[in-house]
Amino acid sequence: MKSQLVLFSLVSIVLSASIFQSFLKGFEQLNSISQEVLQQDEETELIKLHRNLVEISSISQNETSVSEFLANYLKKQGLTVETQSIDDSGKRQNIYAYFGDSKDAKVLISSHIDTVPPFIPYRREGDLIYGRGSVDAKGSVATQILSTLNLFQNGEIQNGDVALLFVVSEELDGAGMKFVNEHLDANWDHAIFGEPTEGKLGVGHKGIYNFAIEVQGKASHSGYPELGIDANTKLINILHKIIHSEYPTNELLGNSTINPGIIDAGVASNVVSPIAKARVLIRVASDASKVVEIISNIIEEENQEYHNINLIQSQYSEPAYLNFTVPGFESIVLAYATDIPYLTRDFKSRYLYGPGTIHVAHSANEYLSIKDLENAVIGYENLTKYLLHKQD
Numbered sequence: 526m527k528s529q530l531v532l533f534s535l536v537s538i539v540l541s542a543s544i545f546q547s548f549l550k551g552f553e554q555l556n557s558i559s560q561e562v563l564q565q566d567e568e569t570e571l572i573k574l575h576r577n578l579v580e581i582s583s584i585s586q587n588e589t590s591v592s593e594f595l596a597n598y599l600k601k602q603g604l605t606v607e608t609q610s611i612d613d614s615g616k617r618q619n620i621y622a623y624f625g626d627s628k629d630a631k632v633l634i635s636s637h638i639d640t641v642p643p644f645i646p647y648r649r650e651g652d653l654i655y656g657r658g659s660v661d662a663k664g665s666v667a668t669q670i671l672s673t674l675n676l677f678q679n680g681e682i683q684n685g686d687v688a689l690l691f692v693v694s695e696e697l698d699g700a701g702m703k704f705v706n707e708h709l710d711a712n713w714d715h716a717i718f719g720e721p722t723e724g725k726l727g728v729g730h731k732g733i734y735n736f737a738i739e740v741q742g743k744a745s746h747s748g749y750p751e752l753g754i755d756a757n758t759k760l761i762n763i764l765h766k767i768i769h770s771e772y773p774t775n776e777l778l779g780n781s782t783i784n785p786g787i788i789d790a791g792v793a794s795n796v797v798s799p800i801a802k803a804r805v806l807i808r809v810a811s812d813a814s815k816v817v818e819i820i821s822n823i824i825e826e827e828n829q830e831y832h833n834i835n836l837i838q839s840q841y842s843e844p845a846y847l848n849f850t851v852p853g854f855e856s857i858v859l860a861y862a863t864d865i866p867y868l869t870r871d872f873k874s875r876y877l878y879g880p881g882t883i884h885v886a887h888s889a890n891e892y893l894s895i896k897d898l899e900n901a902v903i904g905y906e907n908l909t910k911y912l913l914h915k916q917d
């Protein structure tokens with residue numbers, strides 16, 4: 526009797542569990558259908574434009590598809606669109622868009638459409654959007670476009686107030702912005718650049734001095750070092766001097782920082798080293814030309830003995846100091862570089878603003894939230910209106 530009772534309760538537990546499970550399953554199906562409907566309903570023009578941009582792979586040097594998409598999108602929205610090929614391939618195009626025939630504008634709004642590798646597909650999980658470029662910088666691109674369209678549709682901006690500029694190659698060498706600087710025949714009073722700033726105004730960012738050092742030595746038996754020329758010890762001396770030199774600082778951006786990121790030297794522990802190479806990146810807080818001078822002097826000094834040291838300069842940009850006091854906006858200090866320094870036009874003011882954080886940009890986990898996107902549309906609208914009504 527007792528065992529029957531146990532059996533009976535077991536059966537009833539199993540039965541009710543399976544009924545419960547099928548109920549759960551049905552509920553899950555219902556839930557996923559309603560989620561899907563919700564997701565489609567929820568896909569506002571902003572989320573859709575951002576998704577379309579992130580879904581297109583646009584790793585630096587392969588920006589053709591995203592440029593084409595953007596040119597078509599902006600034309601459909603009624604803007605005048607000019608494309609600008611930055612090299613002879615015709616495949617790398619900046620996009621410049623404005624209302625009517627007013628190529629000059631009071632406010633230039635700009636960001637970049639290339640991304641770092643590798644491509645990471647678009648994925649949405651609730652309020653979060655993952656994918657390459659979701660933050661850096663397609664979040665900025667989508668919100669800049671939507672805020673500008675909103676202001677135009679509400680009659681808050683007219684022809685000649687705003688122009689949009691989207692450039693290629695920011696993540697590689699700034700070739701897109703350099704081309705604009707030389708070849709885009711248009712004038713602007715103010716500029717708003719879009720990069721991830723957590724919805725705050727960037728006070729500025731450091732410049733870059735990126736260089737390599739190559740020391741040629743002469744191999745010999747390590748027991749007879751006087752027969753060789755030791756490239757390693759020379760490189761160590763040079764790096765020691767570089768690391769311990771004093772560099773220009775800046776109140777807002779702090780100290781210049783030195784990263785000897787790659788050292789590649791020697792052949793064996795019992796051989797006097799015939800070759801030593803290093804690659805160093807200095808994040809420059811102030812006066813990049815002074816930093817270049819300091820490094821050149823160190824190399825010159827160390828070269829006096831054998832003249833066997835090569836300094837190979839690969840990247841150089843001055844820091845950018847930006848405007849950052851606007852009512853209703855917080856500010857943020859940034860340690861990353863942008864292509865802003867390559868646009869050397871005379872602006873009355875320049876701002877850096879965008880959704881999402883740089884801490885996830887370039888990572889496998891790049892993401893931002895829908896709230897970030899929505900807030901950035903409002904942020905760009907407010908910033909644009911502020912600049913248009915600003916008395917200068």
Ligand SMILES: [Zn+2]
Binds near residue numbers: 637661662695720721
């Ligand atoms: Zn960026």
